[in-house]
Amino acid sequence: MPVKFLYFGDPHIRGTNPRNRTDSYPESWKAKLREIWALGKEHQVNAFLQPGDTFDLPDVANSVLNDAADVFAEAPAPVYTTAGNHDIPGYNVAAFGTTSLRLLERIVPQLRVINDPSHPVIIGDVAISFTPYSGNIDRDGYGYSPEYELPPMGDFYRLHIAHGMLIDHTPPFDRFTLVQEVKTTAHMVFTGHDHTGYGIYRRSDGVTFCNPGSLTRLAASQTEISRTIQVALITIEGGQGRIELIPLQSAKPGEDVLDRSRIEKDQQRQYAMENFAALIQTASGEKVRLDINQIIEAVAEKEGLAPEVVRLALEKIETARMGEGR
Numbered sequence: 001m002p003v004k005f006l007y008f009g010d011p012h013i014r015g016t017n018p019r020n021r022t023d024s025y026p027e028s029w030k031a032k033l034r035e036i037w038a039l040g041k042e043h044q045v046n047a048f049l050q051p052g053d054t055f056d057l058p059d060v061a062n063s064v065l066n067d068a069a070d071v072f073a074e075a076p077a078p079v080y081t082t083a084g085n086h087d088i089p090g091y092n093v094a095a096f097g098t099t100s101l102r103l104l105e106r107i108v109p110q111l112r113v114i115n116d117p118s119h120p121v122i123i124g125d126v127a128i129s130f131t132p133y134s135g136n137i138d139r140d141g142y143g144y145s146p147e148y149e150l151p152p153m154g155d156f157y158r159l160h161i162a163h164g165m166l167i168d169h170t171p172p173f174d175r176f177t178l179v180q181e182v183k184t185t186a187h188m189v190f191t192g193h194d195h196t197g198y199g200i201y202r203r204s205d206g207v208t209f210c211n212p213g214s215l216t217r218l219a220a221s222q223t224e225i226s227r228t229i230q231v232a233l234i235t236i237e238g239g240q241g242r243i244e245l246i247p248l249q250s251a252k253p254g255e256d257v258l259d260r261s262r263i264e265k266d267q268q269r270q271y272a273m274e275n276f277a278a279l280i281q282t283a284s285g286e287k288v289r290l291d292i293n294q295i296i297e298a299v300a301e302k303e304g305l306a307p308e309v310v311r312l313a314l315e316k317i318e319t320a321r322m323g324e325g326r
């Protein structure tokens, strides 16, 4: 008997429309999740797998939590996930107990959140491990390998799922890991975090990497408008694994849900910011960072600040930033 899974990227559940969205965002995530449950039933999957950012915020309104609980309770098989950066305050996975995702896990019997990569879920002859988002991920390739002992687990087909920036090309930012270089003891590695995704990447050593992309179109960029919203059907049989990407019928075309007029404005803003950064960089001779988390980390490193102080600062910024999305 084959073991089957349906894998889907970051859902970012929230109760309000993101900037630039012209349809009803809540109706959209509900329809997509229900289509995923139906696909899982059709293909008789053993479980649904998901790399985190289930919620768009660590602390959603009760109405959003209730709606999410209603939809997740309809899942026809267990759903396994881990904490994404949006699910936890700051980078602090230790604060998972305070989050809406933890509450959702308590309310919905078939949902399990796994934040410890040394404790795999075993289904048939498949071991599935998870690495949540943290300050360590993408540092020296960390995050993409199971952390349980291999000898007694040797006969298992190993899937590893992580919430990190694992990609197939070098991006214009510092913190990422390349599929071409990353070390792993897994047979297949699945990630989210990067919403665009690269689909399926088969490496010459036999390891398969997959990121089908996020479930949702959040930003009004050309990539977000044109990409296919898809899920991955995983089949493991006789020690061999295969992946099939399936487009979601309920996902509306990007042109119908994202306001194109904003794109140009956002691009101009980004361009202006980069120009400004380049200008300061030329004047000061130092690298200029545009991402607030990177700025804080750079300052902390320079000033030798305690990790606790950095964590608090990031939490405060996160709280202020996220106020809008509730």
Ligand SMILES: [Mn+2]
Pocket (backbone or CB within 6 Å): 010, 012, 053, 084, 086, 192, 193, 194, 195
């Ligand atoms: Mn995400």
